[in-house]
Amino acid sequence: MAASVARTARSHGVDAEEVKLLNRAHALAMEERVVTLQDPRHPVLLHPGHTVLVLLHDVGLVDTTLLAAAALTESADDAFRVPLDRVRTAMGEAVADVVAAVPLSGSPDLAEELVTAPRGIRLVALAERLDHLRHAHLREDAEWGRAAHEEAARVYLPVAERTHERLAARYRYWCRTFAGRFAPPGGGSR
Numbered sequence: 001m002a003a004s005v006a007r008t009a010r011s012h013g014v015d016a017e018e019v020k021l022l023n024r025a026h027a028l029a030m031e032e033r034v035v036t037l038q039d040p041r042h043p044v045l046l047h048p049g050h051t052v053l054v055l056l057h058d059v060g061l062v063d064t065t066l067l068a069a070a071a072l073t074e075s076a077d078d079a080f081r082v083p084l085d086r087v088r089t090a091m092g093e094a095v096a097d098v099v100a101a102v103p104l105s106g107s108p109d110l111a112e113e114l115v116t117a118p119r120g121i122r123l124v125a126l127a128e129r130l131d132h133l134r135h136a137h138l139r140e141d142a143e144w145g146r147a148a149h150e151e152a153a154r155v156y157l158p159v160a161e162r163t164h165e166r167l168a169a170r171y172r173y174w175c176r177t178f179a180g181r182f183a184p185p186g187g188g189s190r
Helices: 002-011 016-036 043-059 064-072 084-091 093-101 110-116 119-134 142-163 165-177
Strands: none
Touching: 002 016, 002 043, 002 064, 016 043, 016 064, 016 084, 043 064, 043 119, 043 165, 064 084, 064 093, 064 119, 084 093, 093 119, 110 119, 110 142, 119 142, 119 165, 142 165
16 A cells, blocks of 8 residues: 555655655554554555545645645544654654644534635545545444444535535545445434
């Protein structure tokens, strides 16, 4: 995945020094994941790289501070969230400040936090959460999937529609496709 991230970043015009920054962020995000997760294709293992690839491919984002922060943003699995002091030490103030500013799923004021965040922060939050949603059907916790779907339809989709058309299209597709699977008990067909 690291090679794919670096190759894709270069193909989008990111220079060699900035690709090194991105590689460092990806490696830091992967430290606990590679120790814990044995399956090299596990979605949670691939998540940091996938988030960066969504931003590169779907958004065309080449700001490496935002891309590095995206690799280090974790909204679903607290065990894999790199402590902010480690991010600050390893990656510097700019990347750590972005990571700290990204609104995370579950916040009671999530919609407001996303809408009022700078566009780059919103893009990071939307791409990061989209990658988790893309693999929600693989999680064993059905309640997590239901809650994630409800939040995506209520918060992330409307924010994506105000932020970036390609991400909005992907959220619309995901919400529509998984509506039946993640419907509340008694609230729809499976």
